[in-house]
Amino acid sequence: MDYVLHIAVLIGIYTTLSVSLDLLVGHTGLLSLAHAAFYGLGAYTSALFAVQLGAPFPVGVLAGMVMAALVSLIVSLPSLRLHEDYFVIATFGFQMIIFSIFNNWIELSRGPLGIPGIPQPVILGWAVQSHFEFVFLSTLLASFAFLVVGLITTSPFGRVLRAIREDEVFAQAMGKNTVRFKITAFAVSAMLAASAGSLYAHYVTYIDPTSFTVMESILVISMVIIGGAGSLWGPMVGAIVLVMLPEALRFLGLPSSIAANLRQIVYGVLLVVMMMIRPGGLMGRYGFGR
Amino acid sequence: MLVQILLNTLVSAAAGVLVAVGFTVIYSTARFFNFAHGAIFTAGAYILYALIAICEWPTWVAIPVAVTAAALLGMGLDLGIYRPLRRKGASELVLLIASLGAFVVIQNVIVLLFGDGTKTLRAADPTEGLYILGGRITPIQGLTVIGSVVLCIATWLVLRFSRTGRTMRAVANDAELAKCVGIESDRVILVSFGAGSALAAVAAILIGYDTDLSPAMGFSGLLSGVVAAIIGGVGSIPGAALGALLVSTAQNFGVWMLPSQWQDAIVFVILILFLLLRPQGMLGTPLKKAVV
Amino acid sequence: MLRCEGLTKSFDGVQALVNVHLHFPESGIAAIIGPNGAGKTTLLHVLTGFLRSDAGRCFLGEREITRLASHRIARLGVARTFQDLRLILQVPVLENVLLARPEQQGERLLPALLRFGLRAEEEENREEALRLLRFVGLEAKAYELAGTLSYGQQKLLTLACCLATGAKILLLDEPVAGVHPEMVMHILGLLRQLWQAGKLVVFIEHDLAVVREVAERVIVMDEGKIIAEGPPHEILEQPEIIEAYLA
Numbered sequence: 001m002d003y004v005l006h007i008a009v010l011i012g013i014y015t016t017l018s019v020s021l022d023l024l025v026g027h028t029g030l031l032s033l034a035h036a037a038f039y040g041l042g043a044y045t046s047a048l049f050a051v052q053l054g055a056p057f058p059v060g061v062l063a064g065m066v067m068a069a070l071v072s073l074i075v076s077l078p079s080l081r082l083h084e085d086y087f088v089i090a091t092f093g094f095q096m097i098i099f100s101i102f103n104n105w106i107e108l109s110r111g112p113l114g115i116p117g118i119p120q121p122v123i124l125g126w127a128v129q130s131h132f133e134f135v136f137l138s139t140l141l142a143s144f145a146f147l148v149v150g151l152i153t154t155s156p157f158g159r160v161l162r163a164i165r166e167d168e169v170f171a172q173a174m175g176k177n178t179v180r181f182k183i184t185a186f187a188v189s190a191m192l193a194a195s196a197g198s199l200y201a202h203y204v205t206y207i208d209p210t211s212f213t214v215m216e217s218i219l220v221i222s223m224v225i226i227g228g229a230g231s232l233w234g235p236m237v238g239a240i241v242l243v244m245l246p247e248a249l250r251f252l253g254l255p256s257s258i259a260a261n262l263r264q265i266v267y268g269v270l271l272v273v274m275m276m277i278r279p280g281g282l283m284g285r286y287g288f289g290r
Numbered sequence: 291m292l293v294q295i296l297l298n299t300l301v302s303a304a305a306g307v308l309v310a311v312g313f314t315v316i317y318s319t320a321r322f323f324n325f326a327h328g329a330i331f332t333a334g335a336y337i338l339y340a341l342i343a344i345c346e347w348p349t350w351v352a353i354p355v356a357v358t359a360a361a362l363l364g365m366g367l368d369l370g371i372y373r374p375l376r377r378k379g380a381s382e383l384v385l386l387i388a389s390l391g392a393f394v395v396i397q398n399v400i401v402l403l404f405g406d407g408t409k410t411l412r413a414a415d416p417t418e419g420l421y422i423l424g425g426r427i428t429p430i431q432g433l434t435v436i437g438s439v440v441l442c443i444a445t446w447l448v449l450r451f452s453r454t455g456r457t458m459r460a461v462a463n464d465a466e467l468a469k470c471v472g473i474e475s476d477r478v479i480l481v482s483f484g485a486g487s488a489l490a491a492v493a494a495i496l497i498g499y500d501t502d503l504s505p506a507m508g509f510s511g512l513l514s515g516v517v518a519a520i521i522g523g524v525g526s527i528p529g530a531a532l533g534a535l536l537v538s539t540a541q542n543f544g545v546w547m548l549p550s551q552w553q554d555a556i557v558f559v560i561l562i563l564f565l566l567l568r569p570q571g572m573l574g575t576p577l578k579k580a581v582v
Numbered sequence: 583m584l585r586c587e588g589l590t591k592s593f594d595g596v597q598a599l600v601n602v603h604l605h606f607p608e609s610g611i612a613a614i615i616g617p618n619g620a621g622k623t624t625l626l627h628v629l630t631g632f633l634r635s636d637a638g639r640c641f642l643g644e645r646e647i648t649r650l651a652s653h654r655i656a657r658l659g660v661a662r663t664f665q666d667l668r669l670i671l672q673v674p675v676l677e678n679v680l681l682a683r684p685e686q687q688g689e690r691l692l693p694a695l696l697r698f699g700l701r702a703e704e705e706e707n708r709e710e711a712l713r714l715l716r717f718v719g720l721e722a723k724a725y726e727l728a729g730t731l732s733y734g735q736q737k738l739l740t741l742a743c744c745l746a747t748g749a750k751i752l753l754l755d756e757p758v759a760g761v762h763p764e765m766v767m768h769i770l771g772l773l774r775q776l777w778q779a780g781k782l783v784v785f786i787e788h789d790l791a792v793v794r795e796v797a798e799r800v801i802v803m804d805e806g807k808i809i810a811e812g813p814p815h816e817i818l819e820q821p822e823i824i825e826a827y828l829a
Contacts, residue, residue, distance in 0.1 A: 155694035
């Protein structure tokens with residue numbers, strides 16, 4: 001039972017990650033390879049706030065989100081005025097160096113040793129300890145992400161994002177400051193990723209840099225794409241499919257070291273196959289342009 | 291000390307140029323950010339390792355075979371994935387995502403076959419190498435620099451003067467127009483993939499001999515190469531050389547002067563500075579023509 | 583009102599614009615003609631901020647707009663269309679027009695999340711958008727995807743979008759090219775109405791009959807320069823113009 005609940009918590013966390021990434025990929029048409037970096041920023045910030053400063057969970061989460069939003073500007077301000085390829089490369093570079101900072105800034109992050117002993121969340125007196133409570137918190141977070149992204153995409157703001165995705169020049173000719181919209185969407189998606197990171201850190205109580213690599217970014221991208229970018233339920237479907245995948249592989253009785261690689265190979269293959277036969281993903285919405 | 295840093299800079303720049311040029315050659319015709327380039331880079335080195343350490347082939351046979359294998363792998367990706375997608379009118383983003391998938395698969399196959407740890411190609415007893423003005427340079431490093439210069443000049447000459455090179459440049463400049471003149475861009479792109487992948491493999495092999503192989507070498511190799519290509523100006527080989535030199539200088543001086551957590555950040559900072567100040571790079575054109 | 587002086591632009595060694603001076607009054611209807619490659623579209627791009635000129639300046643009234651970003655110029659009341667029709671084809675016609683509506687609070691993050699008063703604003707914009715669609719004659723298609731419209735209808739849609747921005751100045755790149763004759767007359771009729779309503783309409787055109795039909799002023803360009811300007815009946819009779827044009 002505990003195991004099923006654990007999967008449910010992970011699904012909640014990854015749904016938050018994929019829904020927030022979809023705001024960028026599916027609704028604005030921008031591919032970011034840095035989602036894991038923001039996930040990690042949230043995790044490390046709230047972990048350090050709790051472990052070093054003794055700050056309560058909500059403060060740590062907020063600090064992580066603010067950190068992510070501010071840091072996102074370093075990537076977005078220089079690159080979003082230029083062709084989208086520059087943005088992808090900038091996010092790739094950013095992802096690499098954030099990992100490097102987690103791994104090498106020993107005084108702050110303890111490098112590869114990671115940060116153990118992260119306290120479980122206490123929110124306004126409610127101490128989240130049992131698996132059931134974590135499932136509840138995780139579902140709450142995923143719902144929050146859904147709400148935020150849903151409100152944005154169904155508003156005039158979202159209308160402009162879709163226009164940017166389809167024809168940015170047209171949007172500019174109609175008076176829209178497209179760069180501002182892209183920067184804002186990127187910051188929002190970074191903040192939501194950071195909040196997922198905070199929950200993750202306080203759930204597993206130990207984090208290290210290996211959870212926040214570029215492969216993790218690609219995993220979330222896979223969830224968005226396989227589930228269906230730009231659709232309402234797509235990212236969640238993708239999260240469920242890809243979280244359950246390793247469990248399915250487990251039934252084949254493979255040793256765990258091989259399973260990890262095999263799992264990645266499966267979603268690499270799925271990415272390629274999806275692009276070739278059904279770019280709109282399972283939920284079939286945005287096909288990434290003609 | 292300074293001399294050693296300069297020598298190290300020269301060596302890593304030499305390898306970096308090859309990756310940058312390989313990336314540029316592919317980008318200029320295929321016109322999308324081929325992420326899988328990093329995996330082909332790694333595959334080149336590992337195929338060589340397999341041939342030498344496992345199959346025990348002599349080096350002088352193994353190297354050309356490994357480079358050819360990498361070229362074939364790159365061309366295979368184009369034939370099997372990118373070309374069909376292009377035929378369907380897939381957007382650049384679709385190609386990029388497909389290349390991400392290819393990258394993940396190749397990367398993980400390498401780890402499955404060879405494990406996570408580092409592998410070495412170096413001979414048991416390290417050779418002394420040359421001493422220049424207080425700095426040391428090993429034979430392999432010297433070979434890297436010489437080999438890189440030779441390959442770059444060769445590539446430049448081929449692109450400039452050979453028929454293949456001219457058709458590649460025609461497609462890079464204007465694929466539509468090239469088609470009107472009867473140039474089949476599909477074939478040209480295939481050749482680019484072959485050449486670019488071969489260059490990447492050579493770079494990986496040289497780096498592998500110098501500093502050992504690890505599965506992660508593809509990531510940083512790709513990043514350095516791409517950044518060098520951008521800041522040098524995509525489409526320009528002298529630019530790629532300049533870019534690689536700049537990136538490499540910053541990295542090596544960074545190792546000397548900065549605390550370790552910021553060393554990789556140097557490459558990123560350079561990229562950001564260029565994006566802010568001179569996106570077209572030092573010598574070339576911006577990644578894409580203006581939108582309008 | 584809209585004027586430029588000394589505009590010069592070259593790409594890859596080709597001189598696209600050479601020392602272009604132009605002055606447009608508050609309202610009017612002018613056509614820019616010239617052979618292919620004369621620089622007409624380049625001029626449009628420079629005036630609307632999509633291309634940066636190498637030299638020269640542009641003004642909107644007293645205000646210099648030379649280095650302004652394209653979206654800022656659009657906000658100042660200069661709307662334009664493109665030679666290759668630009669629209670959001672995958673969404674309904676109405677949504678394209680709604681997009682163009684200016685000053686939407688709902689386009690800011692906080693109002694989008696908190697939704698105070700957004701419904702009223704959206705209703706207002708929707709009514710105005712439908713009114714504009716009615717004006718151009720597309721009201722019946724409001725909820726269809728823009729991609730399902732015929733080419734001529736799509737041109738009407740781009741016109742409606744320009745009007746939705748509230749612009750006083752409309753710069754149209756070949757508004758009737760490739761459109762069947764009935765639709766041409768319909769669009770020209772709309773342009774005339776807009777002129778009479780006090781707007782400035784400047785359009786690039788290849789068909790001299792269209793120009794004679796509706797323009798009060800013709801500007802002739804060739805090789806990046808303006809070689810003649812004046813009322814159609816004067817300019818279009820001149821043999822050099824006809825020759826330069828047809829050559």
